[in-house]
Amino acid sequence: MLTKASRTTFLVPLRDGVLAGLVALVLAFPIVGLPTSETAHGLVLRPRIPEAIAFAVAVFLGRFALGVAEAGKPRPILLIALLVAIAAPFASAAPEFGAALAIGGLFVALRSALLAFPGVAGRISGGIRVPPVAIKRAPLVLLLLLVVLPLTPVIDRRLLDIAVLVLTYVMLGWGLNITVGLAGLLDLGYVAFFAIGAYAYALLSLTAGLSFWGALPIAGLCAAAAGLIVGGPILRLRGDYFAIVTLGFGEIVRLVAINWSSLTGGSQGIAQIPRISFFGLADFTATPDPGRRAFHELFGISFDPAHRQIFIFYVILALALAVNAFIARSRKLPLGRAWEALREDEIAAQSLGLNLQRIRLSAYAIAAAWGGFAGAFFAVRQGFISPESFSFLESAVILAIVVLGGVGSQLGVVLAAIVMIGVPELVRQLAEYRMLAFGVAMVAIMVWRPSGLISRREPSIRLGDAT
Numbered sequence: 001m002l003t004k005a006s007r008t009t010f011l012v013p014l015r016d017g018v019l020a021g022l023v024a025l026v027l028a029f030p031i032v033g034l035p036t037s038e039t040a041h042g043l044v045l046r047p048r049i050p051e052a053i054a055f056a057v058a059v060f061l062g063r064f065a066l067g068v069a070e071a072g073k074p075r076p077i078l079l080i081a082l083l084v085a086i087a088a089p090f091a092s093a094a095p096e097f098g099a100a101l102a103i104g105g106l107f108v109a110l111r112s113a114l115l116a117f118p119g120v121a122g123r124i125s126g127g128i129r130v131p132p133v134a135i136k137r138a139p140l141v142l143l144l145l146l147v148v149l150p151l152t153p154v155i156d157r158r159l160l161d162i163a164v165l166v167l168t169y170v171m172l173g174w175g176l177n178i179t180v181g182l183a184g185l186l187d188l189g190y191v192a193f194f195a196i197g198a199y200a201y202a203l204l205s206l207t208a209g210l211s212f213w214g215a216l217p218i219a220g221l222c223a224a225a226a227g228l229i230v231g232g233p234i235l236r237l238r239g240d241y242f243a244i245v246t247l248g249f250g251e252i253v254r255l256v257a258i259n260w261s262s263l264t265g266g267s268q269g270i271a272q273i274p275r276i277s278f279f280g281l282a283d284f285t286a287t288p289d290p291g292r293r294a295f296h297e298l299f300g301i302s303f304d305p306a307h308r309q310i311f312i313f314y315v316i317l318a319l320a321l322a323v324n325a326f327i328a329r330s331r332k333l334p335l336g337r338a339w340e341a342l343r344e345d346e347i348a349a350q351s352l353g354l355n356l357q358r359i360r361l362s363a364y365a366i367a368a369a370w371g372g373f374a375g376a377f378f379a380v381r382q383g384f385i386s387p388e389s390f391s392f393l394e395s396a397v398i399l400a401i402v403v404l405g406g407v408g409s410q411l412g413v414v415l416a417a418i419v420m421i422g423v424p425e426l427v428r429q430l431a432e433y434r435m436l437a438f439g440v441a442m443v444a445i446m447v448w449r450p451s452g453l454i455s456r457r458e459p460s461i462r463l464g465d466a467t
Contacts, residue, residue: 013067021060028052062104069112078112081105142414146317150310157309164313164381166422168374171320173401173413174327175370180399181408182327182336183363184343185235186243189250190398193223193368195257195390197375202270202385203263212276212380216373223372227365235360250395257387269386276312276380284308312381319377323370324410339363397421 033052036043069077085105146167150160172194179185200219204210210218234245257264264270277283282298284307294303330336338359341349350356379385401420405412 010068010071013064013071016067017060017062017064020063021056024059025052025056028055058104062108065108065112069108069115074112074115078109078116081109081112085109143321150313157306160306160309160313162422162425164309164316165425166417167313167316167320168378168381169398169401169417169421170414171316171323171374171377172371172398173405173417174320174323174410175367175374176398176402177408177410177413178327178330178339178367178370179363180402182331182339182343183360185360185363186239187246187364187367188243188392188395188399189246189248189253190367190371191390191392191395192250192253193227193371194375194378194394195253195387196223196226196368197372198379198385198390199257199264199270199375200372201376201379202273205274205380206270206272211274211280212376213280216376219376220369220372223375224365224369227368228361231361231364231368235357235364247392247395250390250392254387254390257390264387267387269384269388271384273379273383273385275308275383276315278311284311316377316381319373326370327410335359335362 029049029052032055033049034045034047036045065077065081082105085102146163149155149163155163172190176187176190179187179190197219200222201212201215204215204218205212208215230249234242234249237245258267260266261268275284278298282293284305285294287294327336331340338349338354339362341352341354342356342359342363346356349359378389382389397420401413401416404420405414405416
């Protein structure tokens with residue numbers, strides 16, 4: 001006869017595991033088990049029933065193991081989960097089943113380890129406690145590594161492309177951090193300013209013949225102007241209402257880009273956007289246009305297509321550092337202190353005589369300008385833009401980078417961008433399974449580090465520093 005303790009330890013987790021497995025099977029069967037592929041004769045159904053069952057079994061085993069671990073036996077489950085994670089890819093005849101067991105085993109092992117060692121769990125849930133000395137030195141170390149990165153022999157074009165992509169999202173994350181991290185405004189439509197900057201540069205370069213360096217400040221001003229115009233009425237809203245309206249603004253910009261085809265090219269986008277030049281002095285082509293010089297001729301070196309890519313890397317690095325320097329300086333100025341006062345307590349800030357509407361509008365417009373700069377860089381790097389590049393998913397990713405890195409933390413944004421953008425790009429060859437790993441990583445961060453990767457921030461000003 002089963003005792004009450006044995007029922008709690010095994011039967012309850014078994015019931016939960018069966019229910020979780022059935023739910024996973026219902027969800028995975030139409031998505032994983034019945035995929036379609038496009039052929040010359042139309043869509044063809046390619047059933048993958050074993051894969052769907054494999055994922056459901058992996059969910060059942062994982063939920064059962066977690067239940068047993070939470071019932072008081074975490075250390076044996078930790079050992080078993082580690083063995084499963086290591087052996088599954090090699091012992092399984094079905095690669096999909098092995099991959100599911102390996103990812104689930106790692107997840108269960110991590111959870112069991114946190115249950116077995118509660119002291120470690122407490123430290124992890126509080127975020128990464130970075131010593132003040134490390135916070136001061138980390139930016140310099142990262143900067144030195146980034147400066148020499150393109151010049152190292154181990155970096156190929158693919159890795160350099162990933163680095164440029166990560167830095168682009170770092171710049172966007174730092175820009176959004178002004179409204180979310182400093183001013184405390186939840187913006188779900190930041191991609192709108194990203195799109196405005198990209199289309200502004202594309203149209204200025206194609207119609208007015210402006211170079212990237214001439215159109216870059218205008219693109220930022222266009223985005224800032226849009227922030228001022230839109231921010232006037234919507235910044236009177238609070239909380240969830242403001243977030244919903246910003247979400248709508250982002251979608252409005254995308255729909256305008258789709259339907260105003262005479263200006264934006266509609267869903268076909270804008271192609272053949274002029275490439276970036278070396279400060280207007282030379283082009284990164286083997287045979288430049290008449291009256292123009294080539295980069296390799298200017299410096300007397302042999303032509304290499306990687307020159308343009310390396311220069312683009314340094315351009316986005318300089319733009320990202322400009323955003324970081326601006327935020328660091330702003331936090332010590334009265335404007336930056338007003339942003340943080342607004343974030344902490346609106347009533348107290350208003351009682352000090354601060355104009356809350358102007359403070360919100362300044363944060364919203366300045367963040368929009370940096371989004372416009374990033375959009376101009378995106379357009380010149382890609383050479384092609386379309387409304388599909390500025391969907392709500394981009395806003396969600398940028399906001400997730402800010403939140404997961406630690407709201408208001410500049411270094412946290414860098415780490416979150418590497419985790420969310422760089423790592424999935426590195427494992428792109430895993431096809432659809434890379435998104436499974438990405439989802440597991442997101443859930444793990446939200447469960448065990450809810451305050452962000454770096455939850456500690458240096459104060460903008462200390463009482464002893466006030467003058």
